[in-house]
Amino acid sequence: MDAILLQILNGLDKGSAYALIALGLTLIFGTLGVVNFAHGALFMIGAFCVVTLQKILNLSTVAIDPTKVDFLGNPLKVKTPYIVNWFGEAAGSAIINWSVPLAILFAIPVMLLVGYVMERGLIKHFYKRPHADQILVTFGLAIVLQEIIKACYGANPIPTPAPEVFRGSFDFGVWIGMAENAVIYPYWRLVYFAFSAIVIASVFAFLQFTTFGMVVRAGMADRETVGLLGINIDKRFTIMFGIAAAVAGLAGVMYSPINSPNYHMGMDFLVLSFVVVVVGGMGSLPGAVLAGFTLGVLESFASMNEVKGFFEAIYLPSIDQIIIYLVAIVILLVRPRGLMGRAGVMEE
Amino acid sequence: MFEKFQNNDRMLMLFFIFLVLAGPILLAPFGAGYPDLLQRFCIFGIFAIGFNILFGLTGYLSFGHAAFLGVGSYSAVWMFKLLTMNVIPALILAVIIAGLFSLLIGFISLRRSGIYFSILTLAFAQMSFSLAYSVLTPITNGETGLQLTLDDPRILDAANTSGSLPSTNFFGLTMNSTAKFEFFGMVFQFNVGFYFCAVMLILAFYLAMRIFRSPFGLMLKAIKTNQNRLNYTGVNTRPYTLAAFVISGMYAGLAGGLMACTDPLAGAERMQWTASGEVVLMTILGGSGTLLGPVLGAGFIKYFENIFSKINENVLHGWFSFLPDGLEDLIVWVLHFFVGKGWHLTLGLLFMMVVIFLPGGLLQGASHIIDWIRGKKQSSSTQISNPNSMPAE
Numbered sequence: 088m089d090a091i092l093l094q095i096l097n098g099l100d101k102g103s104a105y106a107l108i109a110l111g112l113t114l115i116f117g118t119l120g121v122v123n124f125a126h127g128a129l130f131m132i133g134a135f136c137v138v139t140l141q142k143i144l145n146l147s148t149v150a151i152d153p154t155k156v157d158f159l160g161n162p163l164k165v166k167t168p169y170i171v172n173w174f175g176e177a178a179g180s181a182i183i184n185w186s187v188p189l190a191i192l193f194a195i196p197v198m199l200l201v202g203y204v205m206e207r208g209l210i211k212h213f214y215k216r217p218h219a220d221q222i223l224v225t226f227g228l229a230i231v232l233q234e235i236i237k238a239c240y241g242a243n244p245i246p247t248p249a250p251e252v253f254r255g256s257f258d259f260g261v262w263i264g265m266a267e268n269a270v271i272y273p274y275w276r277l278v279y280f281a282f283s284a285i286v287i288a289s290v291f292a293f294l295q296f297t298t299f300g301m302v303v304r305a306g307m308a309d310r311e312t313v314g315l316l317g318i319n320i321d322k323r324f325t326i327m328f329g330i331a332a333a334v335a336g337l338a339g340v341m342y343s344p345i346n347s348p349n350y351h352m353g354m355d356f357l358v359l360s361f362v363v364v365v366v367g368g369m370g371s372l373p374g375a376v377l378a379g380f381t382l383g384v385l386e387s388f389a390s391m392n393e394v395k396g397f398f399e400a401i402y403l404p405s406i407d408q409i410i411i412y413l414v415a416i417v418i419l420l421v422r423p424r425g426l427m428g429r430a431g432v433m434e435e
Numbered sequence: 436m437f438e439k440f441q442n443n444d445r446m447l448m449l450f451f452i453f454l455v456l457a458g459p460i461l462l463a464p465f466g467a468g469y470p471d472l473l474q475r476f477c478i479f480g481i482f483a484i485g486f487n488i489l490f491g492l493t494g495y496l497s498f499g500h501a502a503f504l505g506v507g508s509y510s511a512v513w514m515f516k517l518l519t520m521n522v523i524p525a526l527i528l529a530v531i532i533a534g535l536f537s538l539l540i541g542f543i544s545l546r547r548s549g550i551y552f553s554i555l556t557l558a559f560a561q562m563s564f565s566l567a568y569s570v571l572t573p574i575t576n577g578e579t580g581l582q583l584t585l586d587d588p589r590i591l592d593a594a595n596t597s598g599s600l601p602s603t604n605f606f607g608l609t610m611n612s613t614a615k616f617e618f619f620g621m622v623f624q625f626n627v628g629f630y631f632c633a634v635m636l637i638l639a640f641y642l643a644m645r646i647f648r649s650p651f652g653l654m655l656k657a658i659k660t661n662q663n664r665l666n667y668t669g670v671n672t673r674p675y676t677l678a679a680f681v682i683s684g685m686y687a688g689l690a691g692g693l694m695a696c697t698d699p700l701a702g703a704e705r706m707q708w709t710a711s712g713e714v715v716l717m718t719i720l721g722g723s724g725t726l727l728g729p730v731l732g733a734g735f736i737k738y739f740e741n742i743f744s745k746i747n748e749n750v751l752h753g754w755f756s757f758l759p760d761g762l763e764d765l766i767v768w769v770l771h772f773f774v775g776k777g778w779h780l781t782l783g784l785l786f787m788m789v790v791i792f793l794p795g796g797l798l799q800g801a802s803h804i805i806d807w808i809r810g811k812k813q814s815s816s817t818q819i820s821n822p823n824s825m826p827a828e
Contacts, residue, residue: 122550212791218550219496223719224790226712230783238772238780358561358708365554408569412562416543419555423547 089260089269094387096259100276100345102383103283104130107338108360109367109375110287111331117307117370118324121210122218124225127357128232129332132201133339134348135236136194137247141186144170185250187344194340195333202332206325229353237350244347249275253344275344282341286334287376293330294372303327307370362415368428378426382411444644447726451640455633459623465738470613470626472741476734477632478693481639483717483729485686488646490715491723493679494659496553498711499540499560503533503684505567505706507691509574512581512701519591520601522610522631522696526689533688534681541680545673548662560708567703580702603696605631610697628697635693636730639686644726646682655679687714716782720789722796731797736782743781746774 108130115123147166155163171179182189209228213221248254253274260269294300306313306320313320339348346352363382367374388394390407398406418425454461458476462468467476482504489495507529514525544555567575575581583600595601603610610628617623646652654675657665665672695701704710713736721732751767751774758766773781793800 209787209791216794219490219494219553220790220794222496222550222553223715224787226715227783227786227790230779231787234777234780234783238777354709358557361554362558365551369550408565409562412558412565415558416555416562419551420543420546423551 089265090391090393092260093270093272094391095384096270096272096276098384098387099280099380100383101386102380103280104338104342104356104379105360105363105383106376106379107283107286108335108356109363109379110290110372111335111338112360112364113367113370113372113375114290114331114334115328116364117372118303118327119206119210119214121213122221122225123210124222124357125205125229125232126225126331126335127353127355127360128229129198129201129335129353130339130342130356131236131348131350131353132232133194133198133336134247134343134352135240135339136197136336137187137190137340137343138240138245138348140190140193141183141247144168144183144186146170148172187247187249187340190340191337194336198333198336199329201336202329203325205332206328210328229357233350233353240348240350242350244349246347247343249278249344253278279341279345283338286337290330290334291372299323299326359411362411366415366418366425368425371425371427371429374425374427381426382414385410385414444648448641448644451727451730452637455636456630458633459625459629463623466742467738468622468624470611470624470629472737473626473629474632474693474697475737475741477629477636478690478697479714479717479733479737480636480730481632481693482687482690482714483721483733484636484639484643485683485690486714487683487718487723487725487729488643488655488686489679489683490718491725491729492647492652492659493655493676495545495548495676495680496715497544497556497680497683498553498708498715499556499558499563500683500687500714501706501708501710502540502560502563503537503687504691504694504710505563505701505703506536507533507688508695508701508705509567509581509691510688511692511695512583512699513574515583515589515603515695515699516581516587517590519589520603521591522603522605522692525603525696526635526692529688529692529695530685531688533691534685537681537684537687538677541677541684545676545680557708557711560706560711564703564706564708567706575701575703578703580700582700603699632693632697635689639689640726640730647726651675651678716786718796720786720796722798725796725798728796728798735797739778739782743774743778744776747771748775 108126111129112123112126115121115126145168147168149164149166151162152165153162155165157163168179168183170182173179174182205228209224210221213224256271256273258267258270259272259277261267294304302313302318302320303323306318306323310320339352359382360379363378364375366382367376367378386407389398389410395406455477458473459468459470462473467473482500486497486500489497489500510532511522511525511529514528518524540556540559544552544559547555568578585595585598585600589595589601592601605627608627610631611626613624613626615622615624654670658672658675662672691701691705694705714733717732717736718729719732720735721730722728748767748771751770752763755763755766771777789796795802
């Protein structure tokens with residue numbers, strides 16, 4: 088029982104990342120009808136927003152401190168971040184400590200802008216081109232963005248620690264009345280899951296309860312009719328693209344303590360999140376979320392020793408490496424529209 | 436220039452044969468006359484020609500063709516290990532295994548079309564990559580890659596007494612033997628491996644041309660144009676698309692086998708999905724749906740990969756040393772992002788430019804230029820080509 092619970096929890100953080108990226112992908116596909124292979128790159132840019140903020144916050148003055156000497160008796164150089172000079176010791180180091188959550192504030196405008204520029208500058212010209220062209224041009228864009236990041240930040244992963252409060256693990260089992268040390272769980276994963284739940288809920292709420300969301304949903308159903316009613320649907324779709332980019336970026340921001348940002352993380356997640364979108368059903372938002380969490384949890388179940396042992400006995404070792412693809416292939420063949428896809432959408 | 440050949444198969448074929456066989460001479464002035472690179476041109480040319488049969492002719496965008504390349508490589512190396520170092524059995528096995536593998540994958544993926552097909556092939560390729568990387572370690576030797584060893588059985592070959600690894604050969608002609616000639620200060624290298632690959636490329640090109648001109652090729656074009664209409668007229672398109680998929684898979688297997696012939700080892704990284712992206716790039720860049728385009732694109736990208744990635748800041752400083760110091764540093768600083776390790780950036784930008792401005796690829800660009808020159812000479816009313824249409828084969 089506790090082992091199963093642990094695997095579910097373990098799967099949730101990966102599942103959250105899949106779900107958030109897939110949600111954005113589906114949003115873009117549902118509104119603009121564009122297959123965006125550069126979405127993984129947006130996730131990566133989000134993660135690098137944290138790196139940038141961390142760098143900015145750590146900008147320091149270097150001064151020689153005469154009170155401190157090393158073992159040869161030479162005075163030491165001491166780095167003091169500007170932020171500590173301005174806000175004082177306690178507040179300054181607290182701000183640096185909290186750089187990952189703070190990066191959310193920093194990332195939202197950046198990602199909205201990136202999404203806006205991308206849509207207006209590039210994607211706009213590809214609405215009427217075939218899907219193959221959209222895939223190709225966004226794939227090219229993904230390569231370019233990836234290389235720019237590599238040129239700016241180098242090829243090595245850059246550690247971005249979570250705030251000190253959330254480092255380490257806690258006993259999740261005791262919380263829900265189980266035996267001690269049964270389910271030990273890192274804090275940040277729980278934060279990540281909670282955060283993604285909030286983001287997903289607010290995207291759904293935004294689409295469901297605002298006039299803007301209503302118009303967008305109408306536009307998703309029938310773009311031309313909405314246009315005929317005198318609504319500038321293009322403008323709203325552009326904003327939705329920005330929001331989708333922001334969702335992917337935020338997923339990247341909060342994922343950065345779990346896995347240090349590196350330049351190829353976008354491509355790593357992209358393939359899987361496309362598989363997630365297809366399993367969930369192209370253009371279905373709940374489907375993307377459901378499939379994201381399901382596949383994430385399935386992946387962590389498949390890495391359990393018991394499950395692995397079982398599959399090894401039937402000549403399928405390392406099932407955890409391929410489980411997602413297997414599931415995707417089976418789903419696509421049995422139910423082409425995906426788990427919650429509407430009939431007729433891309434189902435030729 | 437190209438249009439003349441486009442309407443005349445025999446001329447095109449002769450032109451192509453000349454171009455390939457004279458490669459070591461023609462490309463030597465560009466610094467690309469060495470066998471390693473020339474072999475890569477041929478191998479990726481074959482890969483791209485095969486991919487073009489599926490993508491350019493039939494209109495199915497597969498993002499998983501690197502899997503067949505990898506499978507071809509692995510089976511060729513196994514043939515070297517078990518049977519003989521002769522390349523012919525290895526290539527035959529590579530093509531057959533890749534064909535069977537693509538039959539399996541094609542049978543499943545071709546149930547869907549459009550974006551679903553792309554993602555299915557992507558998923559399959561990524562799965563084969565994971566399989567080759569970890570699961571099937573007894574066959575693929577995991578992350579180390581499959582290599583020749585001294586104690587391999589090699590049943591047909593004579594016992595190896597030299598104490599070093601044998602090299603691949605074509606009935607006694609070793610693949611890496613090279614004849615060098617110096618002429619006007621340039622070194623021309625004529626390499627057995629290259630000429631073997633070149634003959635394979637010419638055969639592959641000829642076969643592709645026959646397919647393009649056959650009724651079967653016409654059917655594939657019809658599928659690309661409007662599959663629905665074809666279905667309504669009562670044509671079952673599945674066997675045709677499957678045949679196209681398997682043929683292109685076999686081409687990829689041949690390319691993978693040749694890779695193993697020139698350098699007998701096989702690794703899983705050949706199967707990664709970015710490697711599939713590369714062949715898509717080649718085809719698009721040269722001009723998908725054209726005969727010559729994919730080969731051109733493959734050559735172009737491999738050339739850039741090898742030449743661009745070798746340019747470093749010192750070379751750039753050498754080039755721009757005539758400029759004033761500040762300007763020189765600025766230009767070198769800007770350009771160094773695009774060369775050397777950053778050449779992928781150039782590749783990505785180039786790729787975007789081609790998709791945005793030149794959907795027909797380099798060949799279309801060339802024909803645009805020719806049209807433009809001709810349009811200047813003649814009156815504009817005789818303009819034949821329609822800028823929106825894909826170039827004819």
